[in-house]
Amino acid sequence: MKKVDIAKKILSENDKHAFENVMFLGQHKKLCLNMISSPGSGKTTILTRTITDLKSKIRVGVIEGDIQTDIDAERISRTKAPVIQINTNGACHLSAVQVSAALKKLPVQDLDLIIIENVGNLVCPSDFDLGEHGKIVVLSAAEGDDKPIKYPGIFAKAKALLINKIDLLEGGLLDFDIERATTDARRLNKDIKIFSVSARNGEGMNAWYDWLAESIKAL
């Protein structure tokens, strides 16, 4: 029997491609955000609303990650924003090598911001860096306010948290406590920016838009 010390990151192959993406984005000086959430929290709806509302100010390109179908890319296309669909064919997260190929297909020079919509999943995507400048986590009110402590990985790593579907809080049908979700997320991540929004009626979206504009400027 022979023991061999390896001491290597298991995801080092992915990290290598993520680093290529970091270099690519650096060369082009473009901000890139990686949007992560459970299925159906409203990522695509947030994106289509954001793209439409910011049309005259920020040019957005999108990379759509889904296990199957190009339904989400179709929805983005209707806004006229450039979009590249990646189908992972079963994998529950995007990997950096897939994003690397997609970035090369986007008209990057003509954009101010690239948003990657990851596969709907609150666990796996947070382990696979894509070379983005920041992760954005979306939590919708219907999922419950205990998600930050139940799925700490993504809340600890994200630059911003969008609490979506706050329009559903009216009328008392949901017991989601924004205060609790916010406090728990901040315990894990003191610097996380938190925006309570409704992608349906537009409430709260302006603060998110301001943050995007500032982040682009700060690059």
Added chain:
Amino acid sequence: MHEAGIAQSLLAIISEEAARQNARPISAKISCGTLSGVNDEALRFAAEAIAKDTPCEGIKLEIEHKPLQAQCRDCNITFDVELSQPRCSACGGENFKLLPDAGLILEEVEFQTD
């Protein structure tokens, strides 16, 4: 499944090392940071399936979990974070900074030498 992707990358590194050593890998020691949320059973199951009919077939995985640590800004100590109730273990305060998670590391591999 999360663990399938991890198992695939893991076995790729082990296979590469096995080729270099020209020996059959028997077991591997892995450490996992808390935020990776790796489930042992799922990782073993995935690795077993992927290793089938390869030189890694039958490899045993020894999985160690590393706690997430934080440093208190008030008393300056480093402590293991209890995720459901993250507080400084000395002062009970919440003014702390999370330290980088341990991540997923392949520590060592044991090979058969005959």
